Amino acid sequence: MPKRLLLCVLLAACAPLHAAPAPSLQALDALANDPYWIALGHYETGKLGGWRSYVDDSGFFLAEHGDSDPSAELSATLHALYQPAEAGDSHPQCVFPARTRWLREQLQLDDLPQPSCTEYQRWFDDIQPHRAVLIFPAAYLNSPSSMFGHTLLRIDQADVDANGTALLSYALNFGAYIEGMDNSMLYAWKGLMGGYPGLFSLVSYRAKLAEYSRLENRDLWEYQLNLTPAETARMIEHVWELKQVRFDYFFFDENCSFRLLELLEIARPGVALTAQFPLTAIPTDTVRAVKQAGMVERIDYRPSREKELLARASQLDETEQDWVLALADDSNLLQDNAFRGLALERRALIQDAAYRLVRYHATGAERDSVQAQRSFELLQAINRNPPGELSVARPELPENGHQSRTWQLGAGSRGDRSFAEYGLRMAYHDLNDNLAGFPLGAQIEILQFKLRQYEGNHWQLERLDLATIRSLTPRNRLLQPLSWQVAGGLERVPGTHEQRELVSHINGGAGGTWQLGDDTLAYAMATARLEHNSDFAAFIAPAAGFNSGLIWNNALGNLSVEAKGDYFLQGEVRRSLALNQQWEVTDNLGLRLSATRQFSQLQTPENELLLTLRWYHY
Structure with missing residues (x-):
């Protein structure tokens, strides 16, 4: 993009310009604050006031401070549109067709130069945008970048239904641009901290379909949007403006789903989608938002x-x-x-x-x-000898599941002490949560904390989980997948002098899961744990152990029974038995009863009973 604009700058310095209009300052100020201009510049309100753009590429802006000054960027754009037409494909009208169209309509710019935008026109004619389909590849636990699912757009031509050529359509995708081969841990860390640039790309839908449903064995949901051909074209002309333009990429907010919502706001001015996601943009939540905005007219399912x-x-x-x-x-x-x-x-x-x-x-x-x-x-x-037609049962729509953020309010007792418990989980789902829209045996929890208030107004941090992930996929005669889990954070464990110590830990395990019935899973895993505990002489104490249990989806909700143990190298043995039953009051409201008995060589066994109200609310 900067190379294409270089000629614009030279022409501006060396050639006379057509006479640009001189709208009033009041008119310019109104346009600069118009929601559509704000959307075209991907601006958001800054933390300390003013504006900042999500775009992290100076080549996208014509004004020196265009990334933080929509008014200056609008004035610079308006001036640049009148540069001589001889610039051809490098003319700002060719580089910014969406800005050009909008300003022409708003200010009746009938005297604009007419550059030959050959490159853009060839690109647009090749795509022939007529209709858009929102694609949701379902969550895939075995890939850190895909554990929450993903969204992209398919851009269809006018004759796609008549000719059955959806596979020949283009897929519009926003994703992290990764150079080299980062391992999964580094990938996750850099993705959380914005360490990768994000780019838009247009590729064959056939290639994307193969990547998601074949390479990763993921179900695909296709949400046909009711965008008109004009709205779809308006979105695609802005995509041209974003070619090779870099954004910071963050897994939880400035991600694939959030960027696509911005494009839909360009396509249909006035629809408010991104404002619903100030902190996180989980793909299923964004699909739900698009559906609730009345933009979905048909849903198709492609099984993996x-x-x-x-x-x-x-x-x-x-x-x-x-x-x-x-x-x-x-x-x-x-x-x-x-x-x-x-x-x-x-x-x-x-x-x-x-x-x-x-x-x-x-x-x-x-x-x-x-x-x-x-x-x-x-x-x-x-x-x-062809078989009969294969019929795959269509599962519950993913957006019909509970919302991602969970508020928790509980009351319970541990030993002879009563407490109230307050909790918040930023995302997403555990083994006992309301099951609609989720597979049995999948758990992805990110950033969960629980705070307890004991009798006598004694407050205590019970746990702070950075991440807890479980993949309990059942084995069968034909497929033998490995079940696994990983977790890390802070938690309370039995300590000396009948106290409970807050320790930091990371643990994981692997094993197998078996289907005992349509609604029941049994699992067993060998585990390993590293723990920093002030009761131990070693700074880091390793342990080997086990984790086994049963999950049953019953008439009330999900029941889990779990036994686990950790055998530390320094001699401590820690074991526990736990039972959890959730009552699914509504899709976004659950009542959970938890009973635990914990054993440790450092103190006498203790029982805990807890009743928690869980509200799933973004």
């Missing part, structure tokens, strides 16, 4: 490759699933007499499941000629 495989496998008994595993390992068994002795329609289902299993295991891996040949032979068998 894993969902399709499991749906096909659910039609098979154990013996038939054994055949699936065998054929996925050796396609020569297609000619085995025992296999050919099965009924034709059962063979069709088995072959199809085996093919899907082979393709599932090939996801993200380098091409293997043996595997490719096996896949081809299974596909040939499917073509000779």
Whole structure:
């Protein structure tokens, strides 16, 4: 962008300009504070007053202090639009088509020069924007950047429905630009602290679809928006202004979802979306906001490759699933007499499941000629004996789940002491929360604190969790996923002299989860823990342990029973038994009963009983 504007600056210095209009200062001031001009500059109210732009790229502004002065930027833009047309593609009208159109309409600028914006026009004609679809790839716990889900826009041409060419549409995405190979911990830290620049990009929707539903095995939800062709075009012309323009990228607020809401405000002036997210912009919350603004007219569901495989496998008994595993390992068994002795329609289902299993295991891996040949032979068998149409049950809409921030008010007792507990969790969901819109066995909690007020007005910080993440995906005959957990922060643990010490810790574990019924999971994990505890001689005390339990989604809500233990190298043994039952009063209101018994070599066992009202409210 700066290179394209360089010619503009030179022309401004060396060539006479057309006569720019001289609107009154009052008119200019009104335009500079118009919500649409504020949106075009991505301005927000500064912490100490005034304005600041989310854009962190000086090439986006024509005025010296345009990033903090909408009025100066408007005056500079108005002046620049009258530069000689000979500048061609570098003319400010070509670089800023959305600003140009809006100022022309507001000030009736009928005498503007007419530069030839060949590059922009070719780009716009290639996209042919007619309709926009908001795409939500569902949460994927095994990727730090995707654990909350993601949003992007698909830009459709006018004939996309008639010709069935949605895969040929463009995907408009905003994401962190990462150079090199940062590990997951560094990626998460830099994402939290704004260490990556964020950029808009337009890529093939087919490529994005493959990335999300195939490479990461994520469900996709497609929300067709009711934007008119004119509104969609207005949004895309502003996207041109943002090409290669950098924003700071933050996982929780200035992220993919927040940036797309800004674009929708450009498309439909007057709709208020970003103002609803002053602190965090969780993708499901932003989808809900778009829907509540009346901008969604249809919702389509694309299941992941894993969902399709499991749906096909659910039609098979154990013996038939054994055949699936065998054929996925050796396609020569297609000619085995025992296999050919099965009924034709059962063979069709088995072959199809085996093919899907082979393709599932090939996801993200380098091409293997043996595997490719096996896949081809299974596909040939499917073509000779096609199965019935696959039907995948559509899950609850993700935006129908509870809201992300949780306020907690509880009353309980520990031993012979009563207390009140006050809590706040910034995001997002735990194993006992209201289940609608979430998978059973998934937990993502970020920035949670709990403060207790004991009898005698004695206040105490009970815990401060930076992050607690669990992925309890059940194993089955065909797929054997690893369950895992990681957590870190501050918490109270049994200490000497019958006191409870506040310790810092980080812990994690891995193991397996098994489905005991449609609504029940059992899990068992080996764990490891590092703890800083003033009761221990060592600055950092390591421990090995276990974590096992049961989750049951029942008529009231979610019940969990959990046993865990930590065996420290210095001799301390800490174990606990816990039971939690949540009553889902409404989608955004829950009542939770928690009972815990804790054992430690440092003090006598203690019982705790707690009743908590949980309000899910952004």
